[in-house]
Amino acid sequence: MLIRSLLLAAFLVGPAAMAQAQSLEVTGGLALTSNYVWRGTTLSDDKPAFQAYVEAEASGAYAGLWISTMDDGTDTVEADIYLGYRNELANGFNYDLGYIRYIFNNSGNCCGEFALSVGYALSDTANLRAKLAYDPSFKINILEVAGDYALSDAFGLSATLGKVQSGSAYGDFGVTYALSEKTAFDLRYHDANDDKGRLVLGLMFDTTILSR
Helix, strand or coil: CCCHHHHHCCCCCCCCCCCCCCCEEEEEEEEEECCCCCEECCCCCCCCCCEEEEEEEECCEEEEEEECCCCCCCCCEEEEEEEEEEEEEEEEEEEEEEEEEEEEECCCEEEEEEEEEEEEECCCEEEEEEEEEEEECCCCCEEEEEEEEECCEEEEEEEEEEECCCCEEEEEEEEEECCCCEEEEEEEEEEEEEEEHHHEEEEEEEEEEEEC
């Protein structure tokens, strides 16, 4: 709930900020991951998960749907509906203001989060991001800082550190390898202060469905 996992963050945790589009663009993607880990905790009982998304954007405004299989003892499917506005500013700054709603097949319409993300491009190959999210149902704040660095056209490094108010601290670090413009592998280590560390491998595919 990118957002939620790398599927949202890398194209498998909220969507990355991008240049403001002047026309309608619809994108979609699929991912197969060895473990669905969110904020340092497995939501698939340390088993593989299948994930997919579709998103429409026009002039910086966007809306999308993200779906994942899961296994937390109660639910087996999660569907996240999200919307927001993103834009790039001068001098390498960008921002993303959005809302995401979490819906589960058995638990139902659970809760949601408002989030403000601010990013800065240090160079053509390095970016930093800070995100503050607020869950009004549970009245908690979540703070994250993240960064990514492109080693080459194919290899990239990225990391995230986060803290849930009165809850866990978590983080991840990984490397992404682009097989093509549409397909990539991601190998990532997740950890949290209240759970064990996990190494997760994901295969991701995304493409432009419509652009006009």
